[in-house]
Amino acid sequence: MRSARGPSLTRHLLAWVLGALTLVWATFIAFGYKTGEHEADELTDGHLASVSSLLLPLAPAGLAPDVPPAPAVSAPDLKAHDYQRTISVVVWDAAGKVLSRTGDAPLPPFASPEGFASLQLGQPPQPWRAFSRWDERHRYRLMVLLSQRERDDLAADIAGQVVEPGLWLLPVVALVLGLAIHRGLRPLRKLAEKVHALxxxxxxxxxxxxxxxxxxxxxxxxxxxxxxxxxxxxxxxxxxxxxxxxxxxxxxxxxxxxxxxxxxxxxxxxxxxxxxxxxxxxxxxxxxxxxxxxxxxxxxxxxxAAQPVDLDAVARRVVSEFAPHAHAGGRELGLSSPGPFPLSGHPVLLELALRNLVQNALAHTPRGTQVEVELDPATRALQVADDGQQHAGPPGEAAAPLQPLRLGLGHRVVEKVAALHGATFEPEVALPDARRAWRIRFS
The missing domain is CATH 1.10.287 (Helix Hairpins)
Structure with a gap:
């Protein structure tokens, strides 16, 4: 039976992809707009400088001190093109007398700085962008002016043209990405259907x-x-x-x-x-x-999940618990361990396996037997050894077990716990001095 539906992986991936894309898109839009404004400013400044270069050589031949200044001209039909702007031109002689004036810009002061400048002219003051220069003989000074408002309008127009493709690009990319992700996840959906059918x-x-x-x-x-x-x-x-x-x-x-x-x-x-x-x-x-x-x-x-376990601590706890029972049954139970024995596993199951080994050793050996739990961290081995064969009575004399335990069943539990921890269980390993051991060797 399928569980309740959770969040869609397709929508999750699409949201992350579109979020990252939107961030990049917004960054490029912002930089594109700023770049458009900057380039428009440079374009208008260059246009002002070009006009001054074009008109200045004409000033000595076409203008004379006794020619009255031309009235300001404001022709609406000058703006016949998106990028065409109303240019104002003012020409002075060396003494600061206005020789010629064209356009709707208020008369700027003669003492304005040479080169590019942003001036506040008129009443009330309005911003104007100006470029002024002298001729080679320093006889005439020419200034070309452009309204800052027109300059900003041009910058906004150029910047808008730069970023306009990006405004419709994001929805198109979002749609295409959604279709691509949905199609790309089709193998995963098919795999999910196969897993559900298992x-x-x-x-x-x-x-x-x-x-x-x-x-x-x-x-x-x-x-x-x-x-x-x-x-x-x-x-x-x-x-x-x-x-x-x-x-x-x-x-x-x-x-x-x-x-x-x-x-x-x-x-x-x-x-x-x-x-x-x-x-x-x-x-x-x-x-x-x-x-x-x-x-x-x-x-x-x-x-x-497995967790860190100190097998030495587990063994000490088990031995301390069984020692009184072993002594009461005429057997001795001891522990031989050099110290901590760290490993990753299940402490409850490891204690259960060790209890089974100790319990079986005490239950199936005669009185006087020495049972010892031995740990060797170097070889990653745990064993329960006894010398019960040395204390075996005459044939026919049964040992007096502490409890009627089934040795085989206990060892099945030990095998299960050992396999769970990636270890091997070695039953009845022969040791020197007629001793035997039941050993768990960890990898």
Whole structure:
């Protein structure tokens, strides 16, 4: 069953792409507008300088001191082109007398600075852009003026022409990007449909090949997860069947022992039946405890994350807990460890595995046995060793176990925990001096 729909990955990617594109677009628009204004300013300044260069050589031949200045001219038809502006021209002689004046600019002062200048002229004052220069003999001074408002209008017009393509470019790019991202994510949507179609109870995989490396890695991870889940499921089914078989025997025996104890007359026979009833009940409880331990290990394998663990601290805690029980049963329990044994794992499961090894060693060795938990961080090994073979009695004399534990079931739990931590479990390793050990070797 599919879960509720969450945010769309397509819209998420489109939002990020468009956000970045808008930022870049706005930056280019701003720089484009500023650049347009700057270039327009340079264009008008160059135009003023060009007009002055064109008119100044005509001043000596076409103007004379006794020629009255021409009246200001304001012709609306001069602006026949977007880039055509009304130019005003003023010519003085060396004494500062106006020889010629053309255009609608107010008369500027003769003492205005030479070259480019921004002047405030008229009443009320209005900004004008001016360029003035002398002829080569310093007889005439010519000034060309342009209204700052017209200059700014021209700059705005040029800047607008520069940025105008970008104003419609962003919507077009957004539409194209949306279609491209939607089309590009089609393989991912197909992969999602295949994953939703997987049956978790079978070893079914995503078998179809994919064209893209990113999706190939995802498919590989999904298939590994399917293999892992199926392997866990198969192991749990096998263990459940085995435990059901192990549990069936003590339960059936319990029913028989209860009937025998109820029907037996008070006396030795009834006490013997009650003793067997107790043993079978403990055996059934032991099977259930191991079944719960395996269930906990399986849950940790699937959902719990590993964390740093000091195996030395775990071993000290387990040994201190079992030492009084071992002493009460005529056995000695010790710890041999050089110090911290750090690793990454599940502390509860590691303690459970060590408890099983210690419990089995104490339960299946005769009195007088020395059981020792040994840690070796250098070789990454943990083992529980005993010298029970040295204290074995004559044939036929049974050891007195502390609890009726099942050695095989306990070791299945240890194998499960070791596999979960990438370690190997080595049962009954022969050691010098007739000792034996059950060892977990971490990678």
């Amino acid at each position: 049956d978790t109870h079978d070893a079914q995989k995503v078998e179809d090949s994919v064209r893209f490396q990113e999706l190939a890695a995802t498919v590989d991870a999904i298939n590994r997860l399917v293999d892992r889940y199926h392997a866990v499921l198969v192991r749990e089914r096998a263990l459940a069947n085995e435990f059901a078989h192990e549990l069936r025997t003590p339960l059936a025996s319990l029913a028989l022992q209860v009937r025998e104890a109820r029907e037996a007359p008070p006396g030795p026979l009834q006490q013997e039946a009650l003793g067997r009833l107790e043993q079978d009940a403990l055996r059934a409880g032991d099977v259930l405890a191991h079944l719960l331990a395996l269930a906990r290990a399986s849950r940790a394998e699937l959902v719990e």
